[in-house]
Amino acid sequence: MRILFVTNPFRSHLYLQVPLAWALRNAGHEVCVVGPPDMADDIAHTGLPNVSVGEWLLLEERMAQAPPVDDSMGVADPRGQRTGRSVQTDFGWGDPHAELEDLTTGVREVFFPDATIHDLVNFARMWQPDLVITDPTAFHGAVAARVVGAAHARMLFTVDRMGQLRAACRPGFASVGDPMRDWLQPILQGYGCDFDESTVVGQWTISPMPLWMWRPEGVHYIPMRNVPFNGPATTPRWLYEPPARRRVCFTLGISHRDANIDGTSASARDLFDAVADLDIEVIATLNAKQLESVPNLPDNVRAVDFVPLNALLPTCSAIVHEGGCGTFAASLEYAVPQVIAPNDFKVEKWWGSVAMATGLEERGAGVYAANAGRLTADVLRDSLKLVLEDPSFAANAAQLRNETIATPSPHDLVPLLQRLTTEFRTSRP
Known part of the structure; x- marks a missing residue:
């Protein structure tokens, strides 16, 4: 054919x-x-x-x-x-x-x-x-x-x-x-x-x-x-080293990285304010434009322009993202509990991130924190602490992975x- x-x-x-x-x-x-x-x-x-x-x-x-x-x-x-x-x-x-x-x-x-x-x-x-x-x-x-x-x-x-x-x-x-x-x-x-x-x-x-x-x-x-494909990339060697603390991935996706869409996405500043005092290691896959609002990175944050999620997520205890299809699929594949804040640009949240966040929360494998335009540092911190400290989230994420690989x-x-x-x-x- x-x-x-x-x-x-x-x-x-x-x-x-x-x-x-x-x-x-x-x-x-x-x-x-x-x-x-x-x-x-x-x-x-x-x-x-x-x-x-x-x-x-x-x-x-x-x-x-x-x-x-x-x-x-x-x-x-x-x-x-x-x-x-x-x-x-x-x-x-x-x-x-x-x-x-x-x-x-x-x-x-x-x-x-x-x-x-x-x-x-x-x-x-x-x-x-x-x-x-x-x-x-x-x-x-x-x-x-x-x-x-x-x-x-x-x-x-x-x-x-x-x-x-x-x-x-x-x-x-x-x-x-x-x-x-x-x-x-x-x-x-x-x-x-x-x-x-x-x-x-x-x-x-x-x-x-x-x-x-x-x-x-x-x-x-x-x-x-959905078999995750991340495109061509070089994986940094440090990613293969076992993390000293629980590792959390922050990503805002790849579809609109260079667009200036005010008020529709969670800001990098809010993300970092939420985690600065937590005993975790944060890997933030953000480019220079997304980091413009951040004068200084917290000590527990490493910002990288891009790393393939299929290499990063197996080392992570949680992920925070906006409901992108590839990020969602990769998180299911590697049984990572998710905190989702759907992007508010136009009607993009209706393309799936709302349904992902709702369904994931109903299955006990993640948290629908808030729509990204209304996400605060306090809400994000509480959501992230919940999925990290309650072991049921990791157990339910593992169950969803078993269902995923049976598809x-x-x-x-x-x-x-x-x-x-x-x-x-x-x-x-």
Whole structure:
């Protein structure tokens, strides 16, 4: 088979796809990864064949210029009170159709203008994939799959936010319209194809999230173990030395390291204030920009620009992060109790970090401290002390690891993907 992976312009999304892409390649299938020119070097460093489509997106520059976060809706906890925490079912509770319109407009204008869709269709016609596996908002991949008769699967990176919105809005499409159909149907018709729901949610959906994570109804999910991939990196030798004290990892992720998004992330200063007096060793994977607000590091903090989590986490007793999919998966893989403070940028927390934090806390393997914009040093310190001092968190994290490694791996999924591709692929146009 020929399998085309279509990624969005975030390394964390790409890195999630890499283990499955290599599993298919090692099984003898041809693989190609498509992304915007911004991602060309990152894709090349995975060792996978790749091609760029569309124009440069310059996404970090756009995000740095984004307006302040709109908190007019507020958030509600399960008891209906305004708090610093959210629940996944709050997403779009005021007007899900308006949320779907906003998502559609943003994806079209920022990520995939019509010219990018046509560029990918032209490449797909030339390369003729049998299966197209797309990021959940990479709709140009869905169009290309339909045009060339390929099977189309989505690969989630966290929670199925699109599936959630579609389920909430579907009953009203007849009366208020469907913004996704309005956008994609004319393009598809130009190629002699029609729009249907699988254009948006795929013919099936590969989910790397644990089975205990929240998910919407009405989508064909196939579970897959999220095998953490950290990209090319050099591991410092000190990381292999046993820590003298309990070690804690602090990370704010890799997707937006260079964007200046005020008020949406926990500040490095607050993080360090929370741990300065604790008897722990902190490894903070922060770059120079993220450390601008910190004049001096506490004695128990070592700041490093980047270290691969698969080398760092086996030495850690806890991790503090914002709910990134790769960080979450690596923490499960190495049975590390987690303290999560979901990023507040726009609606990013609804892409999974709220559901991760809530689900992890319900399983007793971590703490949902607060949404990052409302996180204080006191709240963080109390949350971290709880997971470090109560041994049940480590025991429950070990149980979740056992469940995780029992989930089908990317290698295990290959025969199923072959069968589904044969079932859903159509005759060549």
